[in-house]
Amino acid sequence: MTLSQTTLDEMREIAGRYPEARSGLLPMLHLVQSTEGRVTPEGIEACAEILDISAAEVSGVATFYTMYKRRPVGDYHVGVCTNTLCAVMGGDQIFERLKDHLDVGNDETTEDGSITLEHVECNAACDYAPVMMVNWEFMDNMTPESAVSLVDDLRAGKEVTSTRGPRLCTWREAERVLAGFPDGRVDEGPGAGPASLVGLQIAQERGWSAPAVKASGATGTEPTGDGAQAASRTDTSVEAESAAVEAESGSDESAAEKKEAN
């Protein structure tokens, strides 16, 4: 199956967003998934041709990232967080119950093609544990029972809404948004879920806030009357600092910056 002209045009449009076209590869692969239901050999060839790189290079990227699938994904990708916190809070039990209920293993799709089940890593919603994701929308504070009724509703074709987001779309439609083509659902759902607001509510109840701003000298720096001179002065100190960092590379900044993985 070859990709449609529209899809190929959209892939070029994605590549055109970036100073260097290859930067578009990740969203281009999302777009391939949105039309093909997975990363297909034809999709890989198309990316390679548009970006003028080899198909092997595209494959290397497509196999590195876990959201790219080589086998067809169902209408609903159902993720259960089994990283430590969610697992301890009940994610393990939810995942076991769903495997049993759907009669599939990890990263497998139900026979009717509706649901692909996968255990996922921490999805940055730990204050709503145990967490599930359907097509990468939040399903917060789940139990084995609510998980079963969720997948039953999805298979029955009922409209399901994220607990902290919009009505669920299909996995392919979700992939299209990830490729950078909005679907108009941005205004659905709340701004924040209840757990996101607990600290704010306590502060409001007790009248707590950040300190008041002093009336004058707000920025702590002079207005820019003498911008050029200020700039040259600062540049000198910047050079000195840069030199210091380069000289002691491996100590201060490298140790600190390495932790950006956090």
Place this chain on the structure above:
Amino acid sequence: MVDTLTPVLTANWGAERSWTLASYEEHGGYAGLRTALGMAPDDVITAVKDSGLRGRGGAGFPTGMKWGFIPQDNPKPKYLVVNADESEPGTCKDIPLMMASPHTLVEGVIISSYAIRANKAFIYIRGEVLHVIRRVQAAVAEAYAAGHLGTDIHGSGYDLDIVVHAGAGAYICGEETALLEGLEGRRGQPRLRPPFPAVAGLYASPTVINNVESIASVPAIVANGADWFASMGTEKSKGFGIFSLSGHVTRPGQYEAPLGITLRELIDLAGGMRAGHELKFWTPGGSSTPLLTAEHLDLPLDFEGMAAAGTMLGTRALQLFDETTCVVRAVLRWTEFYKHESCGKCTPCREGTWWLVQTLARLEKGEGREEDLDLLLDQCDNILGRSFCALGDGATSPISSSIKFFRDEYLAHLTHGGCPFDPAASTVFATAGAQA
């Protein structure tokens, strides 16, 4: 005396349609941008330096200093890249921020780009948060329509474009050089440094990479002043930060407070540990920061306080576990995560995390030997500090710290012939019977 909680970044999260430009501007949004555009770029850098803001992505490197490292005499374009790949286990602050108030981030991106003289900025968001990506895409579109982005922003002569880029599932892309690889359309494998991204980052051009919360703090600093920001927090850990409580606590959630608050204060605000249970162990800033115990409840949660306790402040991801939780099970699960997420570039991390899982899994099943604890520590010693990035280092943190504090619990698995805990008791839906 500064209040116990100081909502700044979270202050508008409960507002009606908080994610829209109209709501954000009603709450004073984009005032910082107007102030910044009236300043020289270097003065913006100075203000951020003077505020004492340190990176909120875990490393704690001074943000203004990082900006100052950009060589302005380099003729190549400068880039700002926002690390919105929030994936460190336990960390859940940037995602709700971008969902509730994406304009706080967008305004921060514009001011920060102006300061470092970048005309193109990228927001790299992990792909697994669809609605958050929608909200940021829409905020960027609204900012263009309002003239906050594009060419000659508000008549300043300054041009800026923002690209929202969705990742595709890789914890390692939270590491800044791996993120750049992903943004260049490659496998997300960290780069050797030096050169640092400030000198040769995206497309080998000078690049600043900052965490979402760091950039989101900039508008308030510019609007309210460096002194205002520095009046909160502790001597070397200035300002406010979002503390994320999760796990066995009565009211998990986001608590924005000056750096230096203690876990005891936070748990009190959160209504205590869940009824009838007590704190057993916790992470100060995600799974890569060594575990602490109930002994450490009164330490200041700032960079220095955590370092003095042999751990790190990290991302203030406070995952709290009570006495129903098996520490060996918890640590094994994190270790399996690091093994899965190791990018495979460096041998000590790729092979080492595999061996850690083998050894730990055997212990957890009660099939190991006491000497395996020394073997684990030896394996950690062969991983720590021996790879390009800190992923492998992070993998060793829960292991070495848990052996330090809970050696007897590891041994109990051997004498018990398996895990002595009931996994049902730790769940949120545990029945009274299961807890007994």
